[in-house]
Amino acid sequence: xxxxxxxxxxxxxxxxxxxxxxxxxxxxxxxxxxxxxxxxxxxxxxxxxxxxxxxxxxxxxxxxxxxxxxxxxxxxxxxxxxxxxxxxxxxxxxxxxxxxxxxxxxxxxxxxxxxxxxxxxxxxxxxxxxxxxxxxxxx
Amino acid sequence: xxxxxxxxxxxxxxxxxxxxxxxxxxxxxxxxxxxxxxxxxxxxxxxxxxxxxxxxxxxxxxxxxxxxxxxxxxxxxxxxxxxxxxxxxxxxxxxxxxxxxxxxxxxxxxxxxxxxxxxxxxxxxxxxxxxxxxxxxxx
DNA sequence: TTGAGTGCAAAGGATTTGCAGGTTC
DNA sequence: GAACCTGCAAATCCTTTGCACTCAA
Numbered sequence: 001x002x003x004x005x006x007x008x009x010x011x012x013x014x015x016x017x018x019x020x021x022x023x024x025x026x027x028x029x030x031x032x033x034x035x036x037x038x039x040x041x042x043x044x045x046x047x048x049x050x051x052x053x054x055x056x057x058x059x060x061x062x063x064x065x066x067x068x069x070x071x072x073x074x075x076x077x078x079x080x081x082x083x084x085x086x087x088x089x090x091x092x093x094x095x096x097x098x099x100x101x102x103x104x105x106x107x108x109x110x111x112x113x114x115x116x117x118x119x120x121x122x123x124x125x126x127x128x129x130x131x132x133x134x135x136x137x138x139x
Numbered sequence: 140x141x142x143x144x145x146x147x148x149x150x151x152x153x154x155x156x157x158x159x160x161x162x163x164x165x166x167x168x169x170x171x172x173x174x175x176x177x178x179x180x181x182x183x184x185x186x187x188x189x190x191x192x193x194x195x196x197x198x199x200x201x202x203x204x205x206x207x208x209x210x211x212x213x214x215x216x217x218x219x220x221x222x223x224x225x226x227x228x229x230x231x232x233x234x235x236x237x238x239x240x241x242x243x244x245x246x247x248x249x250x251x252x253x254x255x256x257x258x259x260x261x262x263x264x265x266x267x268x269x270x271x272x273x274x275x276x277x278x
Numbered sequence: 279t280t281g282a283g284t285g286c287a288a289a290g291g292a293t294t295t296g297c298a299g300g301t302t303c
Numbered sequence: 304g305a306a307c308c309t310g311c312a313a314a315t316c317c318t319t320t321g322c323a324c325t326c327a328a
Contacts, residue, residue: 002302002307023292036310041293043308057250061200061317062292077239080246088235096229096253100216104258107219111196112251114235119243141282141327162317175285180318182283200292201317 001046006035010043011052011067019076019085020056020064058083059115077114081121088114140185145174149182150191150206158215158224159195159203197222198254216253220260227253 013029014021021029023044027037044065047053056064059080073092076085097108152168153160160168162183166176183204186192195203198219212231215224236247 004302004308006309038294038311039309045294057196057200060291061196061202063200075235077244077247079244086242089238090235092231096214096227099228100253100255103225104261105216105218105255106261108216108253108255110251110253112249114239114247114249116239116244116247122243122245143283143327145284177286177319178284184319185283199316 001050006030006039007043009035010040010047014053014065014067017066019074019087020066020078022058022062022064022083026065056111056113075112075114077116077118079118079121080115081117084118084120086118140189145169145178146182148174149179149186153192153204153206156205158213158226159205159217161197161201161203161222165204195250195252214251214253216255216257218257218260219254220256223257223259225257 009030010026013026016029023037023040026044027035027040030040044053044055048055048065052068053065054068056066056076056078058064058078064078064085075088075090075092077088078085092110092112097110100108148169149165152165155168162176162179165183166174166179169179183192183194187194187204191207192204193207195205195215197203197217203217203224214227214229214231216227217224231249231251236249239247
């Protein structure tokens, strides 16, 4: 796998985030002009098969990506309204995956996502729809 | 909410399955001619908001639905190759959702899905792609 | 009767693919 | 120099929407 400008920028962008990010947003962080959306899709797919990033999902099924850090797995709540993510203090035991291995499954992984309506979206009749996509939260 | 033919058929179809099913497959089980795909989408959405069904996701992000039985929550592995689902013996503590409630989140739910390559797909170079979608194997 | 529900067609959004040209090793 | 990557355009897949018609209550 070659080291190219888009890939370096993408890793940097992923590194800057503290949680799962949408591809759309990554595109914005990297710079719309400096890299095509398609390239981001392709790089993330490559990164994923290398185990470098992990995929999770928004409530509507669209993907989010995050760097696979060495510090253990982290889970997140994602707001059904604005899409904002927030880490959840929780960890999964290995029992389940272990039992699957015993059953003969390979390439085992899992997705655990919590959903809910965040406090900020609670009262606002008009939810902050684009929040999850907004770049640099302006201040 | 009215009781209509498509809805009854849909509930029956869901009932027959033991795990999460794709919309595509539900359409086939219900009968392609007897009900439009769009209607299935709409009914499932309605059922979901009533808490009658629960949604989960395939490895590629497409939705699966299953009836919300009274017998507690069940999780599944879904094969990355053929899409077949298999129940996993595992249960999640309520701690995580409870802590979210404390943080001010509402309408809390979660999705937990295990992925892997099932024993059957292990050796077969050409995976049973359509297995998860296949309806009553046309005798 | 009448409004919720349905089917059909078409739109929409996310993701993937094909291909020619550019870049890394 | 060759293979890999990228950008652009277009295709695909899943899901949603608009609208006129139908049917359950």
